[in-house]
Amino acid sequence: MxxxxxxxxxxxxxxxxxxxxxxxxxxxxxxxxxxxxxxxxxxxxxxxxxxxxxxxxxxxxxxxxxxxxxxxxxxxxxxxxxxxxxxxxxxxxxxxxxxxxxxxxxxxxxxxxxxxxxxxxxxxxxxxxxxxxxxxxxxxxxxxxxxxxxxxxxxxxxxxxxxxxxxxxxxxxxxVDPALHLIDTPWPERRGVLFLSRVARKKRVDLAIEAYAGSRLWEQGHRLTVAGPIEPGLPYDPRELAARLGIAAHVDFVGAVEERERRELLARQRVFILASDDESFGIAVAEAASAGMAVVSSDRVVAMLDAEHDGAARTFPQDSAVLAKALRAAASDDGADAAATLRDYARARWxxxxxxxxxxxxxxxxxxxxx
CATH class of the missing domain: 3.40.50.2000 (Glycogen Phosphorylase B;)
Incomplete structure (x- = not known):
């Protein structure tokens, strides 16, 4: 054809x-x-x-x-x-x-x-x-x-x-990229919280940064990495927001990444966060789940809503305090089983x-x- x-x-x-x-x-x-x-x-x-x-x-x-x-x-x-x-x-x-x-x-x-x-x-x-x-x-x-x-x-x-x-x-x-299905990083070797997408208005990086600040996960060795190009016209500066919240020393802004760097981030980080206003699917969370990461997403990300409907995940309202609590739970040593359940679901479905x-x-x- x-x-x-x-x-x-x-x-x-x-x-x-x-x-x-x-x-x-x-x-x-x-x-x-x-x-x-x-x-x-x-x-x-x-x-x-x-x-x-x-x-x-x-x-x-x-x-x-x-x-x-x-x-x-x-x-x-x-x-x-x-x-x-x-x-x-x-x-x-x-x-x-x-x-x-x-x-x-x-x-x-x-x-x-x-x-x-x-x-x-x-x-x-x-x-x-x-x-x-x-x-x-x-x-x-x-x-x-x-x-x-x-x-x-x-x-x-x-x-x-x-x-x-x-x-x-x-x-x-x-x-998703089938290479992500080959990632098998042990949970204890994973560290960090990751945002990986366009830094656009609807992606709500501001909520992700606020949630990370409230989680205090840097005290457990989990830095926040923001990967993706910052969209012109964004109504706030995410770097200034991190500085204002007193967490600039724990946040890395790495800009756009190529496929190899993308896979490396998904292979070594522990929790993915996307607090988006609107995602008709959400390939970024599907990639993170397929790579074995825990995922914390808003209840406006359809891929995760589907996974939640099928009993493989949870979604959360766009509230920084709620998201902070979800980050702490997802990053814990006890979060490994939930991440594995979502991983298996993603690899079979997406x-x-x-x-x-x-x-x-x-x-x-x-x-x-x-x-």
Whole structure:
């Protein structure tokens, strides 16, 4: 099968969808598919930001305001690539490259899958609600109605999509780097609390820092590591917050990390924290759990809500005192059993092999049915 993926960009700075692409596409190639990706160079700074293993990549230079996501030569490239594809898989919904790809697929009568990636969950807060509403009504929804499938990141996300009137909705289990399944660091050898993601407004690094301060875990040898690029426009300085709380000497800000460094952090740290306002899935916590870390997350991270529903984890309200208590419990010597339970759950459930198989089933199923 010839699979065309279309995304806003491939830079790691763009978060979850680019992590998905880097995990899914090599597996699709291994399963015998020919994989191509078309995206803009939004946020790309290095050659690695413009490459995705397993796929032939056509990265288009941005033209005009970045929020419009219009790439130079976009229409011609999309017409050409859609014409040779058996299916088009679109990641995200707010960008002209996505709109044009849906139009091209519809004109060529090529089935297309649209993955909104949680933009319509109750806790999602768009920067410009009025503009988003107009975009939805005038451009997006009419094209999505003709999609072969609307792909949800979870069963919860699928429910919200159906509430918006979409009928052909299928949820797809996301996956993690399979190398994380090989990590077997003994619990006594693990040290530290880790935040590993974009330092963005919705990720609530401020709550993570406040919770760490309240936990006093540095007294037990557990430093806090904040790994990930700090997003421009963040309404606070996390370094200043750590200094104000008197814990600057116990917090390491290491910036963006590559895959090898990412695995090393997940292999040696003990507790992962994500107090996010909104995660339609939360690949970062799935990675941490798969690597054997304990996870403390807010009750707005869907991957952990699913694990909680299945009896493999707990989630917590966005309260720094509650999160501090949860950190202390998770980091304790007694926390090993709970971490192992979550690890086994994650390794059985969150795999790219499973995701690739689900996509094949979506394409093979008739458009007139829904699940």
């Amino acid at each position: 010839r699979i065309l993926h279309v995304a806003l960009g491939t830079s790691r700075k763009l978060g979850g969808p680019t992590t998905l692409l880097r995990g899914l596409l090599p597996v699709q190639r291994e399963r015998g598919h020919e994989v191509t990706i078309v995206a803009t160079d939004m946020g790309a700074e290095t050659p690695a930001d413009r490459e995705v293993e397993g796929a032939r990549a056509r990265i288009l230079p941005l033209v005009g305001p970045g929020r419009l996501c219009y790439g130079r030569g976009m229409r011609g490239v999309l017409r050409e690539e859609v014409a040779r594809a058996d299916v088009v898989h679109l990641h995200g919904v707010y960008g002209l490259i996505i709109i044009e790809a849906m139009r091209a697929a519809r004109r060529a009568d090529v089935p297309y899958l649209v993955a909104p990636h949680g933009v319509w969950t109750p806790n999602h807060a768009p920067n410009n609600p009025a503009l988003n509403s107009a975009w939805d009504r005038l451009l997006l929804v009419p094209l999505m109605k003709d999609a072969h499938r609307v792909v949800a990141d979870s069963g919860r996300d699928a429910g919200y999509l159906r509430e918006r009137g979409f009928e052909r909705v299928t949820d797809m289990a996301l996956g 795999t790219w092999e499973h995701a690739a198989q689900q996509i094949e089933e979506m394409v093979a199923s008739p458009q007139t049915t829904s699940r």
